Amino acid sequence: xxxxxxxxxxxxxxxxxxxxxxxxxxxxxxxxxxxxxxxxxxxxxxxxxxxxxxxxxxxxxxxxxxxxxxxxxxxxxxxxxxxxxxxxxxxxxxxxxxxxxxxxxxxxxxxxxxxxxxxxxxxxxxxxxxxxxxxxxxxxxxxxxxxxxxxxxxxxxxxxxxxxxxxxxxxxxxxxxxxxxxxxxxxxxxxxxxxxxxxxxxxxxxxxxxxxxxxxxxxxxxxxxxxxxxxxxxxxxxxxxxxxxxxxxxxxxxxxxxxxxxxxxxxxxxxxxxxxxxxxxxxxxx
Amino acid sequence: xxxxxxxxxxxxxxxxxxxxxxxxxxxxxxxxxxxxxxxxxxxxxxxxxxxxxxxxxxxxxxxxxxxxxxxxxxxxxxxxxxxxxxxxxxxxxxxxxxxxxxxxxxxxxxxxxxxxxxxxxxxxxxxxxxxxxxxxxxxxxxxxxxxxxxxxxxxxxxxxxxxxxxxxxxxxxxxxxxxx
Numbered sequence: 506x507x508x509x510x511x512x513x514x515x516x517x518x519x520x521x522x523x524x525x526x527x528x529x530x531x532x533x534x535x536x537x538x539x540x541x542x543x544x545x546x547x548x549x550x551x552x553x554x555x556x557x558x559x560x561x562x563x564x565x566x567x568x569x570x571x572x573x574x575x576x577x578x579x580x581x582x583x584x585x586x587x588x589x590x591x592x593x594x595x596x597x598x599x600x601x602x603x604x605x606x607x608x609x610x611x612x613x614x615x616x617x618x619x620x621x622x623x624x625x626x627x628x629x630x631x632x633x634x635x636x637x638x639x640x641x642x643x644x645x646x647x648x649x650x651x652x653x654x655x656x657x658x659x660x661x662x663x664x665x666x667x668x669x670x671x672x673x674x675x676x677x678x679x680x681x682x683x684x685x686x687x688x689x690x691x692x693x694x695x696x697x698x699x700x701x702x703x704x705x706x707x708x709x710x711x712x713x714x715x716x717x718x719x720x721x722x723x724x725x726x727x728x729x730x731x732x733x734x735x736x737x738x739x740x741x742x743x744x745x746x747x748x749x750x751x752x753x754x755x756x757x758x759x760x761x762x763x764x765x766x767x768x769x770x771x772x773x774x775x776x777x778x779x780x781x782x783x784x785x786x787x788x789x790x791x
Numbered sequence: 792x793x794x795x796x797x798x799x800x801x802x803x804x805x806x807x808x809x810x811x812x813x814x815x816x817x818x819x820x821x822x823x824x825x826x827x828x829x830x831x832x833x834x835x836x837x838x839x840x841x842x843x844x845x846x847x848x849x850x851x852x853x854x855x856x857x858x859x860x861x862x863x864x865x866x867x868x869x870x871x872x873x874x875x876x877x878x879x880x881x882x883x884x885x886x887x888x889x890x891x892x893x894x895x896x897x898x899x900x901x902x903x904x905x906x907x908x909x910x911x912x913x914x915x916x917x918x919x920x921x922x923x924x925x926x927x928x929x930x931x932x933x934x935x936x937x938x939x940x941x942x943x944x945x946x947x948x949x950x951x952x953x954x955x956x957x958x959x960x961x962x963x964x965x966x967x968x969x970x971x
Contacts, residue, residue: 620807627806643874646840650878653806653842661808720885729851732885736843739881 509536509543511686511749511780515756518550518772525773529554529561536570541671542686542749542780544579544614548669551587553690553775556666561587575601578613582669610637610674617656617687618667627653630672630685637674638681638785644744648685648783651740654733655687655779662724663691666776681785688778694752700724710755711768718750718759737779746783752776793830794821799837806841811848818853827863828952830970832893835879836870846882854883854890857949865949865970867891868901876901889948891970898970900950911941912950912969921954921966942967 506513506520523529531547533539551561563583565571574580575597580589605613612629615622627649634645652670659668668689675682691697694713698704701724707713716722718738723731734750738759741748747760756769798805801814821831833850841849853866868890871879876892883890883902892901900912914930915922928938945951946967956966 620809624802624804624806624810628804642839646874649806650840650842654844657807657842657844721887728855728886728888729847732843732847732882735885736881 506532507535507537508540509533509538509547510540511542511546511751511778514543514546515751515769515771517547518774522772523550523554523559523561524775529559530564531561532564533570533574534564534566536566539570539574539577539579540686540780541577541673541684542688542778544574544577544671545669545686545688546751546774546778548579548582548614549688549690549776549778550774551583552667552669555586556690562590563587564590571597576604576608576613577611577671577673578605578615581605582614582616609633612670612672612685614669614671616667617659617670619660620657623653623656626656626670633672633674634683638683638783640785647740647744648683648781651737651781652685652687654737658733658777659687659689659691662697663689663776666691676785679785682782684780684782686778686780688776690774690776693776697724698722701726710753711757711770712755714750714752714755714757715766737781741781744783746781748782749780751778792825793832794825795832795834796821797834797837799834803837803839804841805838805845808844808848811841811845814849815852818849822853822856822861822864822866825861825864828865828954828968830865830867832867832869834870835868835872835875838870838875839872841875841878843878843882843885846879847886850879850882850890851886851888854888854949855886858947861949863952865891865952867893867898867970869893889950891950893970907941908945908950911938911945915951915967915969921956921968923958923964923966927967 506517509517521527521530554561580593581601630652631645631649634640634648656670666689668687670687672685694717695707695710698707698713718734720735721731742761745761749758754771754773756771757766759766857866880901887903889900889902889904891898898916900909914927924938924942928935946953951967951969954966956964958964
């Protein structure tokens with residue numbers, strides 16, 4: 506597989522099927538491109554397997570992608586969790602640590618387990634959107650709000666796990682776009698919503714995803730909860746972007762031209778994984 | 792009495808429910824010092840952005856606590872810019888709640904409202920003093936039952952204060968007012 510992104514990740518998972526008695530090995534050796542969604546989803550999958558006592562292996566190739574994986578913080582996020590095959594030269598690891606935060610078009614794989622890091626991360630995201638993507642201030646804030654809600658979900662609804670965020674800006678000029686991805690390996694939407702007796706009858710993961718984007722739907726019977734994913738999808742529509750929400754064995758992709766969302770059955774994986782893409786904006790009029 | 796909490800003291804960008812929880816402690820402290828009829832102003836001027844979790848925790852929880860924990864007190868948002876107002880409205884709508892915004896000296900409703908609630912609220916504001924259901928009924932051309940229903944709803948939402956008074960004929964009655 507030469508590309509690992511939010512779509513092909515599921516093919517990768519299907520080939521090894523680690524959450525259904527398959528091998529705990531992710532073969533990225535032929536990958537020439539790995540998107541933020543690919544990075545955080547593989548990272549979350551490895552952490553999930555390690556949590557159950559297994560030691561996952563990530564096979565990597567040589568060359569550019571290996572360098573990119575290092576720069577993107579992927580190896581750091583897997584440190585002590587997964588075995589990298591072939592092992593990473595120490596110099597590459599040191600270089601990765603040195604380069605962290607230096608690329609203005611990239612937010613490296615970042616562990617999220619509390620709100621403490623979020624203000625700085627969101628400020629960084631707003632800066633990338635404003636300076637590199639020519640977003641107006643309020644449009645950049647909109648995207649940061651969506652990401653904030655996603656990140657908070659990773660620790661608000663789970664315990665003993667964490668989430669991961671990564672972002673990358675691609676392309677030039679009008680063709681520029683960003684992808685932001687957040688993945689966790691917690692309980693997933695079906696189990697989380699099922700803790701609220703109101704939603705205990707939910708049948709499957711896709712139903713849980715579709716319900717979770719409705720305002721006020723949460724594990725908590727509290728009017729001030731359950732609006733994050735709803736606003737995420739609303740913001741996505743407003744910015745003509747797309748968002749893919751994956752949880753358990755279900756996935757729904759929402760796009761401006763298909764508001765009802767495309768539904769997919771995917772190999773089971775714990776947690777919730779979300780990928781957002783946004784195009785660059787027209788330059789702001791001075 | 793009017794108390795004021797400037798949210799910009801906590802930053803121009805207010806992210807996360809945890810940040811709102813910290814500010815809520817101060818809000819509760821201030822509400823505890825207030826009596827019925829007093830006002831707590833949440834001054835949003837200087838704040839450029841807050842996320843929905845923040846809005847839900849700070850504005851939502853505060854508004855939802857008014858009728859039961861602080862009856863008769865008012866919480867008012869001031870200093871909203873176009874962007875923060877738009878997002879606060881969305882947050883309030885998604886929670887199905889309403890709060891008072893004051894722009895200049897004029898209070899108005901934000902969030903989940905309907906034309907009937909807005910008309911009733913505006914009619915009370917326009918009287919500039921406490922007003923009976925009967926007087927409002929005449930002003931809005933409604934029957935008394937419908938008027939009382941609307942006033943009960945607005946009172947239960949912490950948007951209108953109900954006070955006991957005595958009519959000129961010596962009968963006990965309720966009067967309604969918006970802010971002092």
